[in-house]
Amino acid sequence: SQKIEQNSEALNIQEGKTATLTCNYTNYSPAYLQWYRQDPGRGPVFLLLIRENEKEKRKERLKVTFDTTLKQSLFHITASQPADSATYLCALGANFGNEKLTFGTGTRLTIIP
């Protein structure tokens, strides 16, 4: 069965350092992968989408890589700030046109001042 795993339930990073979150998947051939941010008591907020034929995507302090051979995506936040503290979810889509997403379990990131 399809499985999506995100590294460690919780990750603590010192302010100013780079936070790296991992998303691994098995039994899946996604056309794209997304990252969302979820704050307590709120719904997820879309951050980035990367397609299967893209290796890397950047948006301001965020960087996402996608390795379909390793079946892994890495999500980096550079120059991390306490305001980046949240739960981060990866989500996989089977193909464009089929909008159904399968979500990972999430990683709770805390940036320590």
Add this chain to the structure above:
Amino acid sequence: SAVISQKPSRDICQRGTSLTIQCQVDSQVTMMFWYRQQPGQSLTLIATANQGSEATYESGFVIDKFPISRPNLTFSTLTVSNMSPEDSSIYLCSVEVDSGTPNEQFFGPGTRLTVL
């Protein structure tokens, strides 16, 4: 983008009763989704609700337990029927904006349901 509101934001219900959750979007959208997020778990898709057609349910979810209405392009309801404590969860609706980034979903704030 899309702004989504949900009602109620939270509720505590007795076993055996039903609760209807409303989802309102500030613009017309074709694709609408209902998710469940159990404590410590990720989001699980319950069903896809497109206006003008029956909702499509994912494996493990049935219409009798989670009936969905989609009367127009800005509104949907999800009913959790004959509730048990196992239904305690956060229920979220999301939409895909027709003119937005493909496959980007916007989520509502969620409805926190506790069943006693």
